[in-house]
Amino acid sequence: MSPIDDKVIELARTALRFEYGGEHFFRHAAGMTRNASGKAMFLRLAAEETDRMEDMRRLFSAIIGQDMWQRFAAEEKANAHPSHVVAEMEAEVAKRGHSVVADDTQALRLAMELERRVIQLFKELVAHTNDHEVVKLAGKIIDGECFQYDNLQAQLDSVINTGMWLDKPEFRMDGKF
Numbered sequence: 001m002s003p004i005d006d007k008v009i010e011l012a013r014t015a016l017r018f019e020y021g022g023e024h025f026f027r028h029a030a031g032m033t034r035n036a037s038g039k040a041m042f043l044r045l046a047a048e049e050t051d052r053m054e055d056m057r058r059l060f061s062a063i064i065g066q067d068m069w070q071r072f073a074a075e076e077k078a079n080a081h082p083s084h085v086v087a088e089m090e091a092e093v094a095k096r097g098h099s100v101v102a103d104d105t106q107a108l109r110l111a112m113e114l115e116r117r118v119i120q121l122f123k124e125l126v127a128h129t130n131d132h133e134v135v136k137l138a139g140k141i142i143d144g145e146c147f148q149y150d151n152l153q154a155q156l157d158s159v160i161n162t163g164m165w166l167d168k169p170e171f172r173m174d175g176k177f
Contacts, residue, residue, distance in 0.1 A: 011125050012060045012069070016076035018118050019056060023049040025114060029107040038104055041155065045111070045148065052144065059137040063129070108156040115149040 023046045030042035061069045122138045122145070129135065 007128055008063055008125075009072075011121060011128070012064055012072055013076065014121055015056055015060070015118075015125075016072055018114065018121065019049060019053060020076050022046075022114060022118070026111065029111055032103045032107040035104060038107070038155075038159075042107065042111070048148075052141065055137060055141055055144075059125075059134060059141065062131070062134055062137070104159050105156060108152055108159065112149060112152045112156065115145050115152060119145045119149065 026042045026046035026049065030039045030046070033039050033042065057069060057073070060072075064072075119142055122142045126135050126138045126142075
Protein backbone atom coordinates (compact mmCIF):
# COMPACT_ATOMS: atom_id res chain seq x y z
CA MET A 1 0.00 0.00 0.00
CA SER A 2 1.25 3.48 -0.85
CA PRO A 3 1.54 6.04 1.92
CA ILE A 4 -1.50 8.26 2.36
CA ASP A 5 -0.61 11.91 2.07
CA ASP A 6 -2.36 15.11 1.09
CA LYS A 7 -1.39 14.76 -2.58
CA VAL A 8 -2.91 11.27 -2.86
CA ILE A 9 -6.09 12.45 -1.16
CA GLU A 10 -6.27 15.45 -3.51
CA LEU A 11 -5.79 13.17 -6.53
CA ALA A 12 -8.49 10.77 -5.32
CA ARG A 13 -10.99 13.56 -4.80
CA THR A 14 -10.16 15.14 -8.17
CA ALA A 15 -10.51 11.78 -9.94
CA LEU A 16 -13.91 11.28 -8.34
CA ARG A 17 -14.99 14.79 -9.26
CA PHE A 18 -14.03 14.15 -12.89
CA GLU A 19 -15.68 10.74 -12.89
CA TYR A 20 -19.02 11.87 -11.48
CA GLY A 21 -18.92 15.18 -13.33
CA GLY A 22 -17.76 13.46 -16.53
CA GLU A 23 -20.98 11.54 -16.98
CA HIS A 24 -22.97 14.75 -16.58
CA PHE A 25 -20.56 16.56 -18.85
CA PHE A 26 -20.92 14.04 -21.70
CA ARG A 27 -24.70 14.26 -21.40
CA HIS A 28 -24.37 18.06 -21.62
CA ALA A 29 -22.12 17.69 -24.68
CA ALA A 30 -24.75 15.44 -26.28
CA GLY A 31 -27.20 18.29 -25.83
CA MET A 32 -24.77 20.75 -27.44
CA THR A 33 -24.49 18.77 -30.68
CA ARG A 34 -27.04 18.94 -33.45
CA ASN A 35 -25.95 15.73 -35.13
CA ALA A 36 -27.55 12.38 -34.23
CA SER A 37 -24.24 10.47 -34.48
CA GLY A 38 -22.57 13.07 -32.26
CA LYS A 39 -25.32 12.79 -29.67
CA ALA A 40 -25.03 8.99 -29.71
CA MET A 41 -21.26 9.15 -29.27
CA PHE A 42 -21.48 11.48 -26.27
CA LEU A 43 -24.22 9.38 -24.67
CA ARG A 44 -22.02 6.28 -25.14
CA LEU A 45 -19.13 8.11 -23.45
CA ALA A 46 -21.45 9.05 -20.56
CA ALA A 47 -22.39 5.40 -20.11
CA GLU A 48 -18.72 4.35 -20.17
CA GLU A 49 -17.92 6.71 -17.30
CA THR A 50 -19.80 4.49 -14.84
CA ASP A 51 -17.94 1.41 -16.14
CA ARG A 52 -14.60 2.90 -15.07
CA MET A 53 -15.68 3.46 -11.49
CA GLU A 54 -14.75 -0.13 -10.53
CA ASP A 55 -11.17 0.37 -11.77
CA MET A 56 -10.95 3.63 -9.82
CA ARG A 57 -12.35 1.95 -6.71
CA ARG A 58 -9.70 -0.78 -6.92
CA LEU A 59 -6.96 1.76 -7.58
CA PHE A 60 -7.74 4.20 -4.79
CA SER A 61 -8.84 1.55 -2.29
CA ALA A 62 -5.34 0.09 -2.62
CA ILE A 63 -3.87 3.49 -1.80
CA ILE A 64 -6.18 5.12 0.74
CA GLY A 65 -8.21 2.15 1.93
CA GLN A 66 -11.73 1.01 1.20
CA ASP A 67 -13.38 3.01 3.99
CA MET A 68 -11.85 6.34 3.01
CA TRP A 69 -12.56 5.67 -0.67
CA GLN A 70 -16.23 4.94 0.06
CA ARG A 71 -16.52 8.12 2.13
CA PHE A 72 -14.94 10.23 -0.62
CA ALA A 73 -17.09 8.57 -3.29
CA ALA A 74 -20.28 9.24 -1.31
CA GLU A 75 -19.29 12.90 -0.77
CA GLU A 76 -18.43 13.49 -4.43
CA LYS A 77 -21.53 11.69 -5.68
CA ALA A 78 -23.71 13.85 -3.44
CA ASN A 79 -21.95 17.00 -4.68
CA ALA A 80 -21.73 16.01 -8.35
CA HIS A 81 -23.06 18.84 -10.41
CA PRO A 82 -22.58 19.08 -14.15
CA SER A 83 -22.34 22.85 -14.22
CA HIS A 84 -19.04 22.83 -12.30
CA VAL A 85 -17.29 20.52 -14.75
CA VAL A 86 -18.95 22.15 -17.76
CA ALA A 87 -18.07 25.68 -16.62
CA GLU A 88 -14.49 24.65 -15.88
CA MET A 89 -14.08 22.99 -19.28
CA GLU A 90 -15.67 25.92 -21.15
CA ALA A 91 -13.34 28.35 -19.36
CA GLU A 92 -10.34 26.21 -20.32
CA VAL A 93 -11.38 26.10 -23.98
CA ALA A 94 -12.03 29.86 -24.00
CA LYS A 95 -8.58 30.44 -22.49
CA ARG A 96 -7.09 28.53 -25.41
CA GLY A 97 -8.92 30.75 -27.90
CA HIS A 98 -11.57 28.32 -29.12
CA SER A 99 -14.60 29.98 -27.55
CA VAL A 100 -16.32 31.11 -30.75
CA VAL A 101 -16.86 27.88 -32.68
CA ALA A 102 -19.76 25.74 -33.79
CA ASP A 103 -21.51 23.75 -31.09
CA ASP A 104 -20.31 20.36 -32.40
CA THR A 105 -16.64 21.30 -32.42
CA GLN A 106 -16.99 23.10 -29.08
CA ALA A 107 -18.44 19.95 -27.51
CA LEU A 108 -15.58 17.86 -28.92
CA ARG A 109 -12.93 20.31 -27.73
CA LEU A 110 -14.46 20.36 -24.26
CA ALA A 111 -14.53 16.57 -24.15
CA MET A 112 -10.89 16.39 -25.28
CA GLU A 113 -9.89 18.84 -22.55
CA LEU A 114 -11.68 16.72 -19.96
CA GLU A 115 -9.85 13.61 -21.16
CA ARG A 116 -6.50 15.44 -21.23
CA ARG A 117 -6.95 16.55 -17.64
CA VAL A 118 -7.94 13.06 -16.45
CA ILE A 119 -4.88 11.58 -18.21
CA GLN A 120 -2.65 14.15 -16.50
CA LEU A 121 -4.21 13.40 -13.12
CA PHE A 122 -3.42 9.69 -13.36
CA LYS A 123 0.09 10.39 -14.64
CA GLU A 124 0.63 12.52 -11.52
CA LEU A 125 -0.56 9.60 -9.42
CA VAL A 126 1.89 7.22 -11.15
CA ALA A 127 4.72 9.69 -10.54
CA HIS A 128 3.71 9.91 -6.89
CA THR A 129 3.85 6.21 -6.03
CA ASN A 130 6.20 3.24 -6.29
CA ASP A 131 3.50 0.64 -5.67
CA HIS A 132 3.59 -1.74 -8.67
CA GLU A 133 -0.12 -2.65 -8.47
CA VAL A 134 -1.14 1.00 -8.26
CA VAL A 135 1.03 1.85 -11.27
CA LYS A 136 -0.46 -1.07 -13.21
CA LEU A 137 -4.07 -0.07 -12.44
CA ALA A 138 -3.38 3.60 -13.18
CA GLY A 139 -1.75 2.57 -16.46
CA LYS A 140 -4.91 0.70 -17.44
CA ILE A 141 -7.00 3.79 -16.73
CA ILE A 142 -4.55 6.03 -18.62
CA ASP A 143 -4.70 3.71 -21.64
CA GLY A 144 -8.51 3.87 -21.65
CA GLU A 145 -8.53 7.65 -21.34
CA CYS A 146 -5.92 7.99 -24.12
CA PHE A 147 -8.08 5.78 -26.33
CA GLN A 148 -11.06 8.05 -25.70
CA TYR A 149 -8.95 11.15 -26.35
CA ASP A 150 -7.70 9.71 -29.66
CA ASN A 151 -11.24 8.87 -30.73
CA LEU A 152 -12.41 12.37 -29.85
CA GLN A 153 -9.51 13.81 -31.85
CA ALA A 154 -10.51 11.65 -34.84
CA GLN A 155 -14.09 12.88 -34.46
CA LEU A 156 -12.96 16.50 -34.33
CA ASP A 157 -10.74 16.04 -37.38
CA SER A 158 -13.64 14.45 -39.25
CA VAL A 159 -16.14 17.15 -38.31
CA ILE A 160 -13.73 19.99 -39.12
CA ASN A 161 -12.45 18.51 -42.37
CA THR A 162 -15.54 16.82 -43.78
CA GLY A 163 -18.42 17.95 -41.61
CA MET A 164 -19.33 14.31 -40.96
CA TRP A 165 -19.45 12.45 -37.68
CA LEU A 166 -18.02 8.96 -37.40
CA ASP A 167 -20.72 6.65 -36.08
CA LYS A 168 -18.29 4.40 -34.19
CA PRO A 169 -14.59 4.35 -33.29
CA GLU A 170 -12.68 3.86 -36.50
CA PHE A 171 -9.58 2.39 -34.86
CA ARG A 172 -8.05 1.06 -31.69
CA MET A 173 -4.62 1.98 -30.47
CA ASP A 174 -3.77 -1.65 -29.70
CA GLY A 175 -4.46 -2.76 -33.30
CA LYS A 176 -7.40 -4.95 -32.28
CA PHE A 177 -10.91 -4.34 -33.48
